[in-house]
Amino acid sequence: MPRFHIAAVLLCLSALVVPHQASVKGGKGGNKCGKADASKLGNPSLNRYDASYDLEVSPGKVDCDYTFAFTFKHDEDLPVPDTAEQCNPTSLPPALASDGIPYLASRSGYESMPKDIQEATGIDHLSLDFNPCGHPPVGVFNIPHYDMHVYLISPEDRMCMTCAKIPGTPVCRPPSPSAGPNTMAGNGFFNIAKLRDETGTGRLSNMPSNFDFSDGDAIPYMGMHAWDFSKQPKSTSWDSPVWVMGSYDGKIVNYEPMFPLDNVVGNDSFSFTESLTYEGQSMPQLPTSYRLDYSAVTGYTTVTFKGKSLKCNKRKKN
Template sequence: MKKQIVTPLIMATSLIILSTAFFYGCDRDNENTPGNQGVTRGPQVKVGNGTAQSFIKLDQSGKATSIGFTMTRGALDNLPQQGEHGAISYELPLPAEKQKTAYDHISLDWAPHGHMPNGVYNVPHFDMHFYMISQQQRAGIKPGTAEAEKLPDASFFPPNYASTPGEAEPAMGKHWVDLTSSELKGAPFKTTFIYGSYNGQVIFHEPMMAHKWLSTEPDTLITLSKPATTLNASAYPGAYTVRYDKASRVFTISLELTQKQ
């Protein structure tokens, strides 16, 4: 057998390659491999002076348990102020694991001057739309059409929800609000949860959060009421969370998915 001579340079190079492969493999196992508890992520999107990035969390069986996005603290700064009432949309594509959920994409909409009704939501805030239809389908939503005004059965909403007056919003649909929300009773708006519909279907879930409230760096979980009828999907949001990590200066905002029985 021929004797193999290994130089220090070759040994060092080999160790670097092996180490890189090892850590890469661990990262894949911990974050991206179905069957292992982990997180898969979409691309980073610039927001203000920071970034936002979608994610989907899977359990050990590969089922989605959480969907949302992370947002750096700088994303609250230097946001655009143009538009009297218009919102600026930051589209957050979801990773391929979205097929394990009811959702297609997230639209993080910044409303620098808020929107109607005055005295309630006309403060700077984020509308965080978790859409169950594609962007192409959204583009076809127009107010005043029969499809836009066709409402889902009331059983698809918790009993305390009602549709807002007026026509559907273009590229969004009809909005449904929680009538028990504190801001509708005169309290300052902090956060609430909205449903959206189009053509007789629920098409989005929407946490709304005031910029001022997010700036306090909240850390909370808000339980959601369950509709009598849920979507034809394996899970529905049982709660939404807002977490802030002071060390990394990153928010985590997510829908916590409850598996249907």
């Protein structure tokens, strides 16, 4: 698979996002934003990946652990660019892939988890987002890769996570003295002080040590993205998963293993494991480790999360 470096911000992505409707903060059920067009979140199915999942909970009525495994197979029909020009954000109109969608756009799908998986892990739904051209930051994640967002909130809640964007970009506009505040919902992306106050150390609570964010990491319907900048790769040398976490309105709303396409395709099997600890942890269900295993024999990839179960004596297979 050819590799190349995209040397510009992926501004064309903004043209692929439908302008948001006026919204109000809310949750499941009767809020207006929760009834908005959910197609903005992607296809509500992961069938194209032949996806499956498995939950095991260790014995114990009070103190028990979960092992949640998600298995999928890369869809060979997904487009992979052949040239840097296909991912050139200054090309207008943008280059279209064989599926009729610009290479610059993310192909997203999600699936809600059964009740007992939600009760044990806190996971509401899982989104698998394939990015043929990668995405910002420039020079970091600009190769074909997957974002595997594991959401702790519902799709309806995500529909409330809108904002006024920086013109010509898919990024929420930070509040500033000159521009003023964002929308009521948009200000929630930048409510980071609550996360810092919970630890009393200036670090982000319920995130690994040294995690931080920049104002350019707030994305509608996803949240404010944070990761360890000191360990971030360069696009030309990115060869293993990166752990990312998302917040909104001072709460953790998702976590995300992000991994290059090369980790889940090809003639060589691949495995990666990372242990996780969190500053000021108040969410016991957060994973203590995750593991990615790709089998070159079967073509399937399994991402396994281990952590403290919120409810014991529950098992689910699908």
